[in-house]
Amino acid sequence: MDTVIVLFNRDLRVHDHPALAAACADAWRVVPLFVIDPGVPGGHRAGFLAESLDDLRGSLRERGGDLVVRQGDPVAETLRLARELPAQAVYVSADVSALAQRRERRLAEECERHRMEFRAFPGVTIVPPDALRPSGGGDHYRVFTPYWRVWSGQRRREVLGAPAKVRIPEGLEAGPLPVAGHEPHGLFRGGETVARERMRQWLKYCVEDYADGHDDLAGNRTSKLSPYLRFGCLSPLELESLSENGDDFVRQLCWRDFFHQVTRAFPRINRDDYRPQGQEWRDDEDAAQAWKEGRTGVPIVDAGMRQLLAEGWMHNRARMVTSSFLVRRLRVDWRVGAEHFFDLLLDGDVSNNYGNWQWVAGTGNDTRPNRIVNPVRQARRFDPEGEYIRRYLPELDAVPVKMIYEPWRMSTGIRGYPAPLVSMD
Known part of the structure; x- marks a missing residue:
C-alpha cells in the first residue's frame, strides 16, 4: 500500500504499538493521527494529554514522521484526511468502552463504504479482551480467580520495538497541539519519555518489594504508572514482560485486563449495575x-x-x-x-x-x-x-x-x- 492512517486514541507511544508497527511494514507512507474530540471533555486530564501528545510528536519526528492533529468527530476527521491524501487503509488499537466500540464500528463501516481497509490491533491490554472464554460457556469471565489462572498461561504476542523510520507524506499540515495550560498535578508529567523512565526506576528498585509495601499508605510504595497505562504511554505487555520477580504486581495488571474484558462484554458498566442486587440508595x-x-x-x-x-x-x-x-x-x-x-x-x-x-x-x-x-x-x-x-x-x-x-x-x-x-x- 502507499498510505495508511494510524488513528491514535488511548495508545500514545511508539514502543510496542502493533498498529503503528504494522502500518510501517505494510505501507510506504504512514500518517499518525490524533483527533481532539470536543464531545469528550479533557477535564483534569487535559494537561497530561497535551504533554503526552507533545512527547509523541517529538518521538515521531525523531523517526522522520509527525503527529497530525485535527479537531472534531474522530470518524469524520479520519475519513476527511483519508480522502485528501488519499489513504488506502486506517489502522487503530482496539478498545472496549461503549464510546470506543461505537467509534470503531462507525469507522469500519465508513472505510468499507469508501473501499478502504480497516484493521483493529491489540495493544491496550496484555491479553486481548476477547481472547479468553470460560470453558463452561459465556462470552467473558465474571470472576477474577478463574480468569487469572487462564490469563497467566495464555501465550503472549511479541513485544515490538519502536519503528526506526516513519515516512509521512510531504506537505501535509500537522496541525497545532492542544495547549497544556496550567501545570498538571505535581506527581505526574505526561508522555512516553517520562513513562519509560518511571518504568525503569520502578522495575530496578521497587517491583520486588511490591507485595510487602503496596498497602502502606504513608510509604507510598506503589508504581504510580497507572496514568501512563491509561493514556497508553506505556505498553502493559512490555511492562509485564519486564516485571521479573513481581508476581503480585503482575496480578494487578491482570485485574486491569479482567475489567477490560468485562467492559467489552458489558459496555454500560459505567451506567448500569452489572449484577443488580436491589440496593436502595440515599439521595443525600x-x-x-x-x-x-x-x-x-x-x-x-x-x-x-x-x-x-x-x-x-x-x-x-x-x-x-x-x-x-x-x-x-x-x-x-x-x-x-x-x-x-x-x-x-x-x-x-x-x-x-x-x-x-x-x-x-x-x-x-x-x-x-x-x-x-x-x-x-x-x-x-x-x-x-x-x-x-x-x-x-x-x-x-x-x-x-x-x-x-x-x-x-x-x-x-x-x-x-x-x-x-x-x-x-
Missing part, C-alpha cells in the same frame, strides 16, 4: 458533597479524598476505603462516587474505575457482594502512625494517633475538624 447531596471535599469527619476517608483533590491520584488502599465509606456507610449510589473519581483521576478510565466501584458496591464482580471495609481498622493497619492522614489533613498535625482513629469517641471532638457524618461504632 450534602453527604456526597462532604465526602467529595474530605469533610466526612472520618480522618482516613478525608485524607484520601483530599489527596485526590490535590494530586489527581489516590493510593490504591485509600480508594477502597473511601469508596466503601460512600456506598456502605453513607448509602450513596456508587455512580455518584465513580463519576467524581472519573472526573478527577489522571488514571481514570471506564473499565478500571467503574469496574472497581461496582466491585466495592456489591453490584459488580465481587463474589462477596456484602463486603464492608471498616475505615478505622484500615487506618490502624495501613497507617499505624497516622502519617498518611496528617499529610493530607494538616489540621490534625498535633492530634494524638488514638484520637485521629476515633474522634467520635472524644466528648469534645477535634477543634476545627467536622464531626463524623455517621456513627462508626
